[in-house]
Structure formats: C-alpha cells, structure tokens
Amino acid sequence: MSLDRKAVAHIATLARIRVPxxxxxxxxxxxxxxxxxxxxxxxxxxxxxEPMSSVVKVDxxxxxxxxxxxxxxxKVLANAPxxxxxxxxxxxxxx
Amino acid sequence: MAGLTDLTIxxxxxxxxxxxxxSRELTEAHLAAMAEARGLNxxxxxxxxxxxxxxxxxxARRKQGKVGALEGIPLGIKDLFCTEGVQTTAGSHIxxxxxxxxxxxxxxxxxxxxxxxxxxxNMDEFAMGSSNTTxxxxxxxxxxxxxxxxxxxxxxxxSSGGSAAAVAARLCLGATxxxxxxxxxxxxxxxxxxxxxxxxxxxxxxGIVAFASSLDQAGPMARTxxxxxxxxxxxxxxxxxxxxxxxxxxxxxxxxxxxxxxxLRVGIPKExxxxxxxxxxxxxxxxxxxxLKAAGATPVEISLPHTKYALAxxxxxxxxEASSNLARYDGVRYGLRVPGNSLDEMYELTRAAGFxxxxxxxxxxxxxxLSAGYYDAYYLKAQRVxxxxxRDFTQAFDKVDVILTPAxxxxxxxxxxxxxxxxAMYLNDVFTVPVNLAGLPGISVPAxxxxxxxxxxxxxxxxxxxxxxxxxxxxxxxxxxxxxxxPEGI
Numbered sequence: 001m002s003l004d005r006k007a008v009a010h011i012a013t014l015a016r017i018r019v020p021x022x023x024x025x026x027x028x029x030x031x032x033x034x035x036x037x038x039x040x041x042x043x044x045x046x047x048x049x050e051p052m053s054s055v056v057k058v059d060x061x062x063x064x065x066x067x068x069x070x071x072x073x074x075k076v077l078a079n080a081p082x083x084x085x086x087x088x089x090x091x092x093x094x095x
Numbered sequence: 096m097a098g099l100t101d102l103t104i105x106x107x108x109x110x111x112x113x114x115x116x117x118s119r120e121l122t123e124a125h126l127a128a129m130a131e132a133r134g135l136n137x138x139x140x141x142x143x144x145x146x147x148x149x150x151x152x153x154x155a156r157r158k159q160g161k162v163g164a165l166e167g168i169p170l171g172i173k174d175l176f177c178t179e180g181v182q183t184t185a186g187s188h189i190x191x192x193x194x195x196x197x198x199x200x201x202x203x204x205x206x207x208x209x210x211x212x213x214x215x216x217n218m219d220e221f222a223m224g225s226s227n228t229t230x231x232x233x234x235x236x237x238x239x240x241x242x243x244x245x246x247x248x249x250x251x252x253x254s255s256g257g258s259a260a261a262v263a264a265r266l267c268l269g270a271t272x273x274x275x276x277x278x279x280x281x282x283x284x285x286x287x288x289x290x291x292x293x294x295x296x297x298x299x300x301x302g303i304v305a306f307a308s309s310l311d312q313a314g315p316m317a318r319t320x321x322x323x324x325x326x327x328x329x330x331x332x333x334x335x336x337x338x339x340x341x342x343x344x345x346x347x348x349x350x351x352x353x354x355x356x357x358x359l360r361v362g363i364p365k366e367x368x369x370x371x372x373x374x375x376x377x378x379x380x381x382x383x384x385x386x387l388k389a390a391g392a393t394p395v396e397i398s399l400p401h402t403k404y405a406l407a408x409x410x411x412x413x414x415x416e417a418s419s420n421l422a423r424y425d426g427v428r429y430g431l432r433v434p435g436n437s438l439d440e441m442y443e444l445t446r447a448a449g450f451x452x453x454x455x456x457x458x459x460x461x462x463x464x465l466s467a468g469y470y471d472a473y474y475l476k477a478q479r480v481x482x483x484x485x486r487d488f489t490q491a492f493d494k495v496d497v498i499l500t501p502a503x504x505x506x507x508x509x510x511x512x513x514x515x516x517x518x519a520m521y522l523n524d525v526f527t528v529p530v531n532l533a534g535l536p537g538i539s540v541p542a543x544x545x546x547x548x549x550x551x552x553x554x555x556x557x558x559x560x561x562x563x564x565x566x567x568x569x570x571x572x573x574x575x576x577x578x579x580x581x582p583e584g585i
Contacts, residue, residue, distance in 0.1 A: 008459070015418060015462040016425070017455055018443035027459065030517065034460055037518055038407040038473070044480050051478035052485060054339075055295040055309060055534025056559065061338055075196040081432035088427050091438050 002032045099124035100265040101585075104168055104322040107268055111157065111167045118157070118167030121268075122150035122211050125169045129213065129266045135236045137261040139174050140182050141214040149211040156209065163209030164329045171267035173258050174215040175222055176202045176313070177302040181212075185304040186220040186230035186254075189424045189431045189449025199302025200334045201271065201313045208329035213267050217257030220451045221421065222278055222306045225523040227256025228510060229453045237286060237507050238264040238582035242548030249507040249549070252282030252523075258316050259286040265585055269317035269326050273303060275310045276409055277503075277527025280539035283316055284502035284552030287541040287580060289323050289569070290316040292527075294560045295534035296341035299334030307416035308339075310409075310531045320540060320570040324348035327562060343560055351563040352570050357391030359568065362495035366402040367526060369504060376501045376551065379543045383499050383553045386575035387568065395495050399487040404480050405529040406521060411464050411477035412532070417454075418461025424449060456517065485533040492558050497568050500526050502552035506545040530556050538565045541578040550580065 003011075005024035008031065012019040019027065077083045099121050102110065110116055126143050146169060153167040177183045177195035184190040198206075206212070219229040227235040227250060237251040238260055251260040255272030259282035262270050272279040274292035283290030291314045298313040305311060315326035328349065333342040363384060368377070384394045426432035426445035433448050435441035450458065464473035491498065504525055513519045530537040536559070539552040553572055557565040 003463075011459050011463045011466070013443075014466060015458050016422075016439065016442040016446055017450065017458065018440075018447035019455075027456070030456060031460060031463070034410065034456075034517060035463075038411055038477075041404055041407050041411075041476055041480050044401065044404055044483065046476060046479035046483070049479040049482050051475050052482040053478070055485075056339075056341055058296075058341060061335075063335065072196075076428075078196050079193050079429035081426060081430070090427055091435060091441055093438050 003028050003035065100128045102268065103319050104165070104268045104317055104325055105319065107168060108166070118150040118153040118211060119147065121167060122146050122169045122213070125213055125267055132264050132266055135238060135260050135264055136233050137217055137235055137257040137264065137266060138171070138214045139184060139186070139217050139232045139257070142181055142212055145181070146211055146213050149206070153209050153211060163207065164325060165205060166209030167211065168209070168268050169211045169213050170205065171213050171216045171258060171261045171270040172202055173255055173271050173273060174218055175273050175304045176271060177304070178202055178212070178215065181215060183215065183304070184232070185222070186218045186232060187449065187451070187454070188231040189446070191231070191431065193429050197302060200299035200336060201303065201330045204330055204332065205271070210329070216261055216270055219254035219256065220454050221304065221417070222254040222273055222275055223417070223453050223457055224253040225277065225281055225520055226250035226510070226513070227253040227282070228514065229451055231451060234510050235260050236510070238585065239286060239507060239549055240583055247509040250285065250510050252285035252507065254278040255282050255316060259283055259288060259290070262286070262288045262316050262318060263582055269315060269322055271313060271330070272316045273311055273313050274531065275307050275413060276531050277524035279314050279316060280527050280537055280552070280554060281503050281523055283539040284541070284550065285507040287550030287578065288316055288318050289320050289538065289540055289573070290314065291323050291327060291538040291562065291565065292530065292536060293327060293331060293562055294536045296339055297331050297536070297560065297562065299332070299337040299340045301334055301336040305420040307413040308420060309416060310413060320566055320573050321349060321352055324352060324566045341560070346563050348563060348566055351567050353567060354571055354574070356387065356568055356571050359392040359497065360495040361387050361392045361394050362397040362491050362498040363394050364397050364399045364402065364491070364498060364500060366399050367500045369525060372504055375545050376504060379551050379553060380499070380501050383542060383572055386572060387499065390571050390575070397491045397495060397498070399491060399529070401480065401483045401487050402529055405484055405532055406525055408477040408480040408484070409528045409532060410460070410521060411473050412481065414457040414461035415465050415474050416461070418458045418465065421454070421458055481532050484529055488533045488535060497564055498556040500554045500556065502526060502539040502554040506547065506549035506551055526554060535559055536562045536565055538569045540569045540572045540576070542572060542576040543578070544580055550578070
C-alpha cells in the first residue's frame, strides 16, 4: 500500500495532529515504506486462525457495582492546563 | 563512602543488616554519583530530598525491626511510572510538568518493600524507540565505549535507556523498566546488566503510562540475576485495579536460585539464526549452549516457524494500540495545551507541538491501520499471525523447559546511526518482540564482550508465569559467563 500526500493529510486529521504541508511528502514516503514492509504478513495463511484477543486465558474479572473512589475533584483538576470554577475548560463549542 | 555504589542489591542488603552502613549513607553515595554523571543524561528528574527522607525513614524502620525485602535500597524509576508528587513525563513534551496525584502500583509495592527513590529515569518518548534518542529530554549516553579508539557516544538501547545507563554506571542499585517489544532486555544487553520482562499480567500496569496495552509489562533491571529476583518479588502481584493482572501466587524468586538445572531441556530455535548475524553473536549463543550443557541441561533444536513475521505483526499491533491510548493527550485534562480557535484546532496544535517525530509516525500508522476499511486487512490479520506465534511457542514448550537465544542482533551502536531508517531501528528487537506478542517472560543476561569490548547478552524465554525457571537458568549462564567487565572509569 502506497500512501500519497492527500491520504496522509486525511490520516493526520483523523489522528488530530496538525501536519505542515511541507512534511506531507516526506511522511507519505516513510509511512508507505513501513506499510510495504508489514505487507509480508500476506504470505501467512490465516484462514483457519482466530485473532488473538488476549495473552492469558482468563475471564474478565467482575467487581461489585459500587462506588470505590471519588470526592477528589481538586486532585482530578490538579494538572489541568486551564481549569476554572472547578471544571475543565475548552474553546467554545456551542454558539 | 566509596565502594557503596558498586555493591549488588544482595550485598547492600547484607551490609544494612550487619550495620556496616545506613540507608542514608548508601543513598548519599548514589546521589553523589548521580551528580558526577549528569553527562549521561540518565535522569530526567533527581529527587534528592525525597531520597534522603525515604532513607531516613528506612533506617528508623530498621531500628524498630521492620525490614522489607528491599529495605533501604536506592532505586531509579523509569519516567513511565506515575509517582505521586513527582513529575512524570514518559519522555514527552506533552506531559512536561505533569505531576501525578497518585502512585503506580508497582512503585507503591517497591516503597512498601522499603526501597528508596533516587529520581525519574530518561526514556524514549512514550517508550517508542530502541536507542533512547527519541526523548524530549535529550539522548541518554551509554557509559560503555568502544575499545577501538573511536570514542563515539553509544546508545544505551531503549526504551528503558536511562534505567540501563544508570544501573551500569552505578548511579542506582537497580531500576524499574518496562518492555513492550524489548525495552528492558535490549538496553540491558547493550549495557551489560540483567533485565527481566515478566509474563504479561505478572506486574500491575496500573499507573504506568500506556503505550501498547496488550504488550506492555513492567520489570526490574539490576546488575545480577539475584538482584532482579529480589526486585521482581517485590514488584509483582495481583492488583484488582488492573483487570489484566493475573491472580497467581508470586514465588520466592531468590529461593529458586539453586543452580540445579540437571535434566532441563533447553530449546534452540533455528529461526533465530538470522541473515547477517555477526559471528560474535553466533559464538556467544554457542557458548551459552555449552555452558548449560556442562551444567547438566540438554540442548534441543526447536522450530518457531512464524518468527520472521513477528516484527511486522508488532509494527501493526503496537502502533494501533498506541494511537488509541495516546488519544487521551488532547490538551484538556493534563499536560500541554496549545490554544486554538476551535476545539479541533486546539487538539491538532497541541498534539503537533507535544509529540515528537517517532511518536507521530506511530500514531499515524496506528490510525491508518485502524481506520474504516483497513481494520481487517491490517489489525485483525496481525492478531491472527500473533495467534500463530503464540502457538509456535506453546508447541515448543511441549518439548523444552526454556528457550535460549541471543538478546540482540548486535552490540550497542553510535548515537545517530540507524536514525534515518525506521525499519533498521525496528530490527534491533527481532529477538525480543516475539516474546511480547506471546506474553511470555524473557530475561537478558550479560554473557560476553564484542570485539569492540562492548557487552552482549543472551536471552532466555520461559513458559507463562515460569519466571522462576528463567531466573534459575539465567543465574547458571551468569556464573558460567563470569561477566565482570565494567564501563571504563567505574
């Protein structure tokens, strides 16, 4: 699979990473090389093979549905870049 | 006090018991060594005040007869572990200044065992790298140098490069690392120390900054097998806060180091003889086989036929999981924020400024392979290949008890070499990645020197949750190799 600059720009938008126009061609080359290399997996016959979903065969543990944590607003906000009035803040999203 | 930094953890524990020195004296010796060796750039943050307070508290506990398994032992902590009140960056600009309000389970276990924190160790950004050259806080320098007069700065390996350099340079008695594709074992091999990646689920991942959640595992790095055994015993254990941590008993790893490996079957996988492998690595591997045979074990040739596909599967699975995990760095709740006119613009500018080149490359690859229309062809395909890699190991362990391989395809290389070719860099992990994909434990033990006088390691791979056998066999390799070399000036 070879990616062009348009495809890279689309992936960057999906990943929410701003990529300058001048970097698109370089990245297209790098990503295409890596994707070309991983395509060797096509040689492996996996028709009868289930995808591995976990390393260790254990049932997902369940716990009681009860509150075990909380009342720590200030700790939660301690590293927020711009907290205000006990909340996280973001640029205005509703007109 | 001179000489204190050159002790093993085992010897330091003995000295503390006998009252030959205090934890405070041991800690001061390491703080002084750290100050002298800042040129290695092994630490992102030094915590001398905290270290002294913890050492004094340990000495006080000892007077009251309360002695943990690592009582008074100064350690370095990879900057991927959240440490309460101490900056935790994962080597990234996007987390610069992030100060957790909680402690990771593994580090909390170490402090409960009496250990002392010296500081946070440099690493590849978000643990993505094999040379410790992707950290926002600069390259880590390997304390070892080639003996051919070239005197270039060498990489310590990665991603736990700060941990490896600090342990090898005698800046701490041991360190924590994490290993997603070789990030404990490869740097351990490059710096002449011991590193063990436990079975997936052996150590809690709670409070460790996530890279690839189905592969990440914490483990110890120290200068002897016995030292890593002591550390692993303290780090491991079930944690209800990590649903992938497994509730199985943690053996007394020190007690299993009997040296008795008579009758043990040691698998030698023929697929690990890769093209272009240096003769000195091949020789080291043969030395390892001979040592184990002399100790009463039986080498058995085995086949792991899907080995050659492990790296390609890894470079789909790890970036895919990373792109998902790193979605949380959005400039809203913690870390860097670059203002934008809209929410999306703020996300994009924050992530463009906060992530380094290799992290962006992997997030983009991961986003692509998970995107609509490509998920089956890439991610599911890789997960199917992963099933086959695990099956290879499962079948091999019907015939053998442990597997012996080289740890890395070369000795440490110069900083900047391989920088322009991501795939050449990825090939560093050719012997270690399959172990992560299968979730198995692996240990790297220093076993010899390259022609240039640089350390080389051998890897042992074990059955799931059989770290005990790895440590036992690892110590036999360690003793037979008699690796006593040290970096120059130490």
